[in-house]
Amino acid sequence: MELSKLLRPNIASLAPYSCARNEFHGKQARIYLDANENPFNVPFNRYPDPLQLQLKSSLSKLKGVPAANIFLGNGSDEAIDLVYRCFCRPGVDNVVAIEPTYGMYRVCADINDVEYRPVLLDERFQLNADRLLAATDAATKAVWLCSPNNPTGNSLLHDEVMRVIASFQGIVVVDEAYIDFSAEASLTRLLATQPNLVVLQTMSKAWGCAAIRLGMAFASREIIDVFNKVKYPYNVSLPTQQAALEQLQDPFQTDKWVRQLLAERQQLMQAFGELPITEKVFPSDANFFLTRVRGAQHVYDYLTDQGIVVRNRSRVTLCGECLRITVGTRSENTELIGALRRLG
Numbered sequence: 001m002e003l004s005k006l007l008r009p010n011i012a013s014l015a016p017y018s019c020a021r022n023e024f025h026g027k028q029a030r031i032y033l034d035a036n037e038n039p040f041n042v043p044f045n046r047y048p049d050p051l052q053l054q055l056k057s058s059l060s061k062l063k064g065v066p067a068a069n070i071f072l073g074n075g076s077d078e079a080i081d082l083v084y085r086c087f088c089r090p091g092v093d094n095v096v097a098i099e100p101t102y103g104m105y106r107v108c109a110d111i112n113d114v115e116y117r118p119v120l121l122d123e124r125f126q127l128n129a130d131r132l133l134a135a136t137d138a139a140t141k142a143v144w145l146c147s148p149n150n151p152t153g154n155s156l157l158h159d160e161v162m163r164v165i166a167s168f169q170g171i172v173v174v175d176e177a178y179i180d181f182s183a184e185a186s187l188t189r190l191l192a193t194q195p196n197l198v199v200l201q202t203m204s205k206a207w208g209c210a211a212i213r214l215g216m217a218f219a220s221r222e223i224i225d226v227f228n229k230v231k232y233p234y235n236v237s238l239p240t241q242q243a244a245l246e247q248l249q250d251p252f253q254t255d256k257w258v259r260q261l262l263a264e265r266q267q268l269m270q271a272f273g274e275l276p277i278t279e280k281v282f283p284s285d286a287n288f289f290l291t292r293v294r295g296a297q298h299v300y301d302y303l304t305d306q307g308i309v310v311r312n313r314s315r316v317t318l319c320g321e322c323l324r325i326t327v328g329t330r331s332e333n334t335e336l337i338g339a340l341r342r343l344g
């Protein structure tokens with residue numbers, strides 16, 4: 001794979017903005033008069049580290065990925081958008097994605113005026129590599145996979161994912177937002193041998209940090225360097241970097257939450273299976289599950305009236321009459337099941 005041929009020509013030749021904190025590569029200075037900052041109001045007066053090196057060092061140890069292979073953004077949504085801005089010529093190139101999946105891939109394609117080609121999963125929400133690859137052509141710059149997938153909850157078949165990565169000549173993005181809830185290993189272990197692979201993760205789910213907005217992309221050094229060149233200079237704020245560092249000090253807390261949520265999910269899925277309205281409960285490797293019910297809109301409205309919000313996915317391809325249920329605390333889940341039992 002030649003990265004320079006995949007990139008948009010304007011990005012390949014881009015001279016990036018050089019911010020004050022980039023140009024200063026010295027050791028700790030005593031006096032900073034380089035960035036037109038206000039010397040008062042410590043610590044919020046200073047621009048944050050544009051490359052978030054301390055945070056990357058911490059993540060590097062935790063994930064077993066070198067810091068040079070990590071991009072950090074304002075949620076994984078920033079990395080999703082960067083794939084389009086770096087690789088896809090508006091009105092010319094296209095991307096191929098599994099369907100159904102996370103809605104942001106399509107929204108970002110639309111925003112960037114890039115053709116979006118959805119390829120249906122099978123009735124078990126599984127990926128067929130040949131069918132996906134058949135939808136690609138010379139103008140396909142990226143393929144979107146999501147495993148465990150949202151809104152279906154299942155992991156994609158490992159062999160099929162591997163065939164896509166091995167066969168496709170462009171960028172293969174695997175969104176692992178829910179990987180911490182899954183028994184499957186992260187594909188970050190393939191980065192050293194797969195220069196076309198981009199793995200996305202986030203602090204928004206298992207780490208319980210959706211509010212701080214911190215997403216990660218793991219990829220070859222070449223791809224990470226391009227993302228860093230195109231991103232806004234100070235894309236991750238100081239409070240976000242500090243909060244993330246603090247949360248990363250306590251991975252056992254995250255493990256505990258995950259174990260608890262998985263136990264709750266099992267109980268909740270079993271309780272759903274016994275409700276008269278339930279037609280199907282789909283298997284899940286995430287902190288949510290998809291269920292097909294009789295009268296999804298009615299059930300949704302009823303729950304909303306009780307102050308309980310779930311996600312109505314009825315209008316999503318292959319998800320007719322389906323609700324997506326996020327696993328909550330024990331008492332939240334008990335209330336949900338209680339309300340649905342009263343519905344009869």
Ligand SMILES: *Cc1c(COP(=O)(O)O)cnc(C)c1O
Nearest residue numbers: 075076077102150177202204215
């Ligand atoms: C929740 C989710 C994300 C997280 O996005 P952030 O911008 O990091 O909060 C990414 N991908 C998928 C598939 C998700 O469901």
